[in-house]
Amino acid sequence: MKGYVGTIVRINLSDVRYEIEDTENYPIYDFLGGRGLGAKLLLDMTNKTTEPLSEENPLMFLTGPYTGTPGISSAFYNVTTKAPLTRTPSGSHSGGFWGPHLKRAGFDGIIVEGRADKPVYIYIEDGKVSIEDATNLWGKGVFETTDYLERKYPSAKIAAIGPAGENLVWYASIMNDKYRAVGRTGAGAVMGSKLLKAIVVKGKHRVEVADPQGLKDVFAEALKNTRVKAAKVSELGTPAMIPVTNSTGTLPTRNFQQGSYEKADNLDPKKLRYEFTKKKVACYGCPIRCSNFTEAEYEGIRVKGEGPEYETTMAFGSNIDNDDYNLLIVANALCNDYGMDTITAGDTIAFFMELYERGILTKEEVDNLDFRFGNKEIILDLLHKIAKREGVGELLSLGVREASKRIGRGSERYAIHVKGLEPPGYDPRGSVGMGLNYATSNRGACHLRAAMYVPELLYKTMDRFQIRGKHEYIRDFQNVLAVVDSMIMCKFGSRYGYLDDADTIAKALTVVTGYEYSGEEILKIGDRIWNMERLFLLREGYTHRDDTLPERFFEEPVDVGNGDKRAINKEEFHQAIKDWYRARGWDESGRPTRWKLEELGLDEYIGKF
Ligand code: SF4
Numbered sequence: 001m002k003g004y005v006g007t008i009v010r011i012n013l014s015d016v017r018y019e020i021e022d023t024e025n026y027p028i029y030d031f032l033g034g035r036g037l038g039a040k041l042l043l044d045m046t047n048k049t050t051e052p053l054s055e056e057n058p059l060m061f062l063t064g065p066y067t068g069t070p071g072i073s074s075a076f077y078n079v080t081t082k083a084p085l086t087r088t089p090s091g092s093h094s095g096g097f098w099g100p101h102l103k104r105a106g107f108d109g110i111i112v113e114g115r116a117d118k119p120v121y122i123y124i125e126d127g128k129v130s131i132e133d134a135t136n137l138w139g140k141g142v143f144e145t146t147d148y149l150e151r152k153y154p155s156a157k158i159a160a161i162g163p164a165g166e167n168l169v170w171y172a173s174i175m176n177d178k179y180r181a182v183g184r185t186g187a188g189a190v191m192g193s194k195l196l197k198a199i200v201v202k203g204k205h206r207v208e209v210a211d212p213q214g215l216k217d218v219f220a221e222a223l224k225n226t227r228v229k230a231a232k233v234s235e236l237g238t239p240a241m242i243p244v245t246n247s248t249g250t251l252p253t254r255n256f257q258q259g260s261y262e263k264a265d266n267l268d269p270k271k272l273r274y275e276f277t278k279k280k281v282a283c284y285g286c287p288i289r290c291s292n293f294t295e296a297e298y299e300g301i302r303v304k305g306e307g308p309e310y311e312t313t314m315a316f317g318s319n320i321d322n323d324d325y326n327l328l329i330v331a332n333a334l335c336n337d338y339g340m341d342t343i344t345a346g347d348t349i350a351f352f353m354e355l356y357e358r359g360i361l362t363k364e365e366v367d368n369l370d371f372r373f374g375n376k377e378i379i380l381d382l383l384h385k386i387a388k389r390e391g392v393g394e395l396l397s398l399g400v401r402e403a404s405k406r407i408g409r410g411s412e413r414y415a416i417h418v419k420g421l422e423p424p425g426y427d428p429r430g431s432v433g434m435g436l437n438y439a440t441s442n443r444g445a446c447h448l449r450a451a452m453y454v455p456e457l458l459y460k461t462m463d464r465f466q467i468r469g470k471h472e473y474i475r476d477f478q479n480v481l482a483v484v485d486s487m488i489m490c491k492f493g494s495r496y497g498y499l500d501d502a503d504t505i506a507k508a509l510t511v512v513t514g515y516e517y518s519g520e521e522i523l524k525i526g527d528r529i530w531n532m533e534r535l536f537l538l539r540e541g542y543t544h545r546d547d548t549l550p551e552r553f554f555e556e557p558v559d560v561g562n563g564d565k566r567a568i569n570k571e572e573f574h575q576a577i578k579d580w581y582r583a584r585g586w587d588e589s590g591r592p593t594r595w596k597l598e599e600l601g602l603d604e605y606i607g608k609f
Helices: 033-045 098-104 141-152 185-191 214-231 233-236 237-247 268-276 308-315 326-338 342-357 376-388 399-407 430-441 453-458 471-487 491-496 502-513 519-540 570-584 596-598
Strands: 007-012 018-021 059-062 077-080 092-094 107-113 121-125 130-133 157-160 172-174 180-184 195-204 278-280 289-296 300-306
Touching: 007 268, 018 130, 033 059, 033 268, 033 471, 033 519, 033 570, 059 098, 059 185, 077 098, 092 130, 098 195, 098 376, 141 278, 141 326, 172 519, 172 570, 180 502, 185 430, 195 519, 214 502, 233 237, 233 268, 233 502, 237 268, 237 430, 268 278, 268 289, 268 326, 289 326, 308 342, 326 342, 326 376, 342 376, 430 471, 430 570, 471 491, 471 502, 471 519, 502 519, 519 570
Parallel strands: 007 107, 121 195
Antiparallel strands: 007 018, 059 077, 059 107, 077 092, 092 180, 121 130, 157 172, 157 195, 172 180, 278 289, 289 300
């Protein structure tokens, strides 16, 4: 099929050898690439006892047929591994330039297995692969590592880990092009466990599409829409969401104790844009240019780079009670340089702050720091401690679920996570669809599996408080985005370019690959991917009891705008989850039925998990 380069390289770091295989030998017709292919391979290559940080856990860098094409927002690649933070497929994606350049270097994907006996990096140029000594880079930050490798290999693109990945922080990220994160569930720690510091890609291969004129035609209309729909995100970046969530009671504040932040005016996205942003930046071939390249200084530390995004503005802003953009930007840059996820880092600090204020954590247990909300003095120090796993940083480095398990003493009540993943910037009490999305998501509280904040908060085409009746919409949304993550397209590009319905995606994939897709088939591929990931979760021991939200969202009402205080009705919420099981063709306990697996061609998994 066109769109693909045609080869995938499997590298075994233990044996220091690699093998090049035809992409067509992989199930790309059923799973496309990226997240879908990763889910299938991960289920088959691991078992329940595979530890995420063991050498048995594969680490896969996968593009899709759409990656690196001349279509809109084709910058993205996927990393799949068994995630340390959640023990689910990591299913993380990143933009920038690295993904398209992996294809230019001659491969659709890299599957890394085993563990090196000393720090190494992988260098790939025009189909040639070598494993190089990285001893001199171990311990260095992402920025210094990237600068060094860029100097050594001009025009190459770099994906690297920082000290957080080396020290196995459970939410360490892989950073490409310095500022773009494969974030959330800890793929960087898996890379660190393999002593793999970086992957450098370089090459001249051009991605061929089946019908270049057809691709232009599909995107001619989409480009018009892109300019209209993306206007705000182009101007302000994702922090444009701050006023939206703050006014609807969905801006997580002080560890989700409130849904709006009384100092949110100081986090006005216009302030970020016009006082701190030096230029707008785009990923490979993207007209939206949503990224802000900022500069700031805090406590004598001067930084410049991309971000913060909206989610970071929540996690290191309202959720820890910080309204200072200088601190926020420096914290974001430190997380990027250490290579760790900003949402989980900020949310875990917020969790500890609440435990401290409630007297569950004593001052001695938090290195004698004043851990109250709003104490800005401790934040940068904490980031150093987390990345190095020093003092209180050791517990903080495990994320909310595991830290709470180790602390005990009733801390579980305040541990805000779903399946081990801390929620991003949407309090579900003011956007119940986001709550359903978190509870049903197959990697925990992720905003990107079915971005229900779009119809409920942005476009206001759906009642944000209604619980029942959304199950089919959510199922289809999840299925479409599973395909978007597998072809792979940036979700903003998909949303703002109006390539967010199955029929248009089918047209785009048809002109890219030359294989005739229908909208119905796109939904079926998405369904297959979703079921594959569900099987993985069931095998790991997750059950229907995990398809829920933290009690706080059911028991503690928050102001969701205009003084209206609401919590979520638990009984109705769980009924809605059952509706969703039914819509998915699963049984009452959320297990894919025999007929569903047969329908999707997944017969080999019947009765297995
Ligand atoms: S919309 Fe933003 S994140 Fe997506 S490809 Fe464009 S610049 Fe990158």
